[in-house]
Structure formats: structure tokens, C-alpha cells
Amino acid sequence: MIKFFRHIRLKLLSEGKTGKYLKYAIGEIVLVVIGILIALQINNWNETRIEENQLKKHLLTIKNNIYNDIIILGKDAIKRDSLMSKNTRAREEFYQGILNVKTMNDAQRFFYEFYFTPNKSGYEALKNSGLLGKLTNSSLDSLLHKYYVGLDDLREKEISFNTFIENVEYDYRTKFPAIAIHKIISKDTISKVEEKLILESYRSNIFQAGVLRASTQGTKAYYVLIDIGKALMEEIDKYIDN
Numbered sequence: 001m002i003k004f005f006r007h008i009r010l011k012l013l014s015e016g017k018t019g020k021y022l023k024y025a026i027g028e029i030v031l032v033v034i035g036i037l038i039a040l041q042i043n044n045w046n047e048t049r050i051e052e053n054q055l056k057k058h059l060l061t062i063k064n065n066i067y068n069d070i071i072i073l074g075k076d077a078i079k080r081d082s083l084m085s086k087n088t089r090a091r092e093e094f095y096q097g098i099l100n101v102k103t104m105n106d107a108q109r110f111f112y113e114f115y116f117t118p119n120k121s122g123y124e125a126l127k128n129s130g131l132l133g134k135l136t137n138s139s140l141d142s143l144l145h146k147y148y149v150g151l152d153d154l155r156e157k158e159i160s161f162n163t164f165i166e167n168v169e170y171d172y173r174t175k176f177p178a179i180a181i182h183k184i185i186s187k188d189t190i191s192k193v194e195e196k197l198i199l200e201s202y203r204s205n206i207f208q209a210g211v212l213r214a215s216t217q218g219t220k221a222y223y224v225l226i227d228i229g230k231a232l233m234e235e236i237d238k239y240i241d242n
Contacts, residue, residue, distance in 0.1 A: 055131045056240050059140075061122030063236045066147070066229045069118045073229070076116050077222035083110055087215035094208060104202040110214035111169050113162045116222075118151050140239055143232040150225045161217050168210040176201040 090107035093100055123144070126132050135141040176197075201207060 051131060051134070054129060055126075055134060058122060058126040058129060058131065059236045059240060062126065062144075063122075063233050065119040065122045066233055069151075070226050070229045072116060072118075073222050073226050076114065077219045077226070079114065080217065080219040080222065083214055084217060084219065087211045090211045091215045094211065099199055099202060101198055101202075104198075104207075107211050107214070108202075108207070110165055110210050113165060115158050115162070116154060120148070120151070123148055140232075140235045143228060143235055147225065147228045147232050150221070150228060154221045154225060157217075157221060161213065164213055165210060168206055168213075172201070172204070172206045172210070175204065175206065 086103075086106040087110060090103050093103055132141075132144075135144070
């Protein structure tokens with residue numbers, strides 16, 4: 001093809017057709033430029049397609065992460081609801097001047113700590129890839145932000161609660177030895193002396209502080225995250241299917 005164009009140029013020059021030669025040369029340059037532009041456009045299309053496929057892979061990983069998160073969040077919310085319910089009942093009995101050993105035994109489960117640990121691998125990979133910017137100002141971007149900020153907020157709430165309970169437990173166990181208390185409450189029947197010791201421990205300001213905190217440690221944050229997570233998975237499906 002190059003030899004063909006060169007032959008034409010030489011022929012025009014040999015015939016003294018300078019004007020036509022210049023027009024032809026300009027036309028040839030224009031064709032070359034157009035060819036370069038087309039090649040660049042094709043390259044851009046390929047790069048865009050590759051990045052889009054990578055973005056969708058990251059989003060699919062995030063969706064799988066969230067799916068597993070939601071299962072654990074649901075279980076933790078149930079545990080928290082149960083704990084809150086037991087301590088609310090204990091709190092009401094305190095207000096009424098009632099001290100039922102079984103109620104208090106149930107309430108003292110607030111000593112058992114648990115944390116929700118989400119899987120952020122997909123989201124971290126997306127941020128590190130530099131492709132997160134492609135979602136800027138989209139509903140998907142907004143949901144991603146809400147979900148992962150929500151996870152951080154939940155983590156802070158859990159740390160606050162568990163730190164408080166750790167301090168309560170330290171003071172409670174220091175005043176009322178854990179082994180002695182556990183030995184008593186694990187028995188089928190207890191003596192009057194043992195019951196008196198147990199009730200004394202439950203009447204303590206330390207224990208009541210734990211009951212009050214556990215009865216007000218709500219689970220709204222868990223259910224809000226579950227709803228956001230479900231909406232986010234739906235939005236990811238829409239994006240992947242496009």
C-alpha cells in the first residue's frame with residue numbers, strides 16, 4: 001500500500017502536476033491521521049471494556065461479601081435482641097423492687113462479648129484498583145458509602161459497649177469471685193445462704209449498671225445495615241447485568 005501511494009506521488013511530480021501532488025499529499029496525511037485516531041479509539045474502547053470487566057468482578061466479590069455479612073448480622077441482631085429483652089425484664093424488676101434469681105441469671109449474659117467482623121476484601125480491592133471513581137455520584141456509589149460507613153459505626157458501638165461491660169465485669173468479679181458465683185448459679189438448688197450471696201451480687205450498683213446498659217443497647221444499627229446491604233446487592237446486580 002505504501003509503495004502504491006509513493007508511485008502515485010512520483011508520477012504526479014514527474015508530470016509537473018505540483019498542485020495535484022500537494023492536494024494528494026494533504027489527503028494522504030489526513031488519511032494517516034484518521035487511521036491513527038481510529039486506532040486510538042479502538043484502544044480506548046478495549047481499555048474501557050477491560051476496566052469495566054474488572055469493576056464488575058470487584059462488585060461481584062463485594063456482593064458475595066455482603067451476602068455473608070447479612071447472614072452474620074442477622075444472627076448477631078437476634079442475640080442482641082435476646083440480650084436486650086432479658087436485661088429489660090431485669091431492669092423492670094429492679095424498678096419494682098423484685099429480685100428474681102432466674103431473671104438475673106439470664107440478664108448476666110451481658111458479660112459474654114461478641115463482635116461482628118465484616119468481610120471488606122472486595123471493597124478494599126475496589127478502592128486499591130482505582131476504579132471506584134467510575135461510580136462517582138451514582139446510586140451504587142452512595143449505597144457503598146452508606147454500607148461501609150455503617151459497618152464502621154457499628155464497630156464503634158460494639159467496642160463502646162464491650163469496653164463498658166469489660167469494666168463492669170472486672171469490678172463485679174473483683175467484689176464477687178466468679179468461681180463462687182458460677183458454682184452457685186449452676187446448681188439445681190441453692191441454699192438460703194447461697195441465695196443471699198447471689199442476690200447481694202445482683203443488687204450491687206455494678207451489676208445494675210451492666211443491666212441498664214445492656215437493656216438500652218439497641219439493635220437498630222444491625223437491621224439498618226441489613227436493609228442497606230440488600231439494596232446494595234440489588235444495585236450491583238443491575239450494574240452487572242447492564
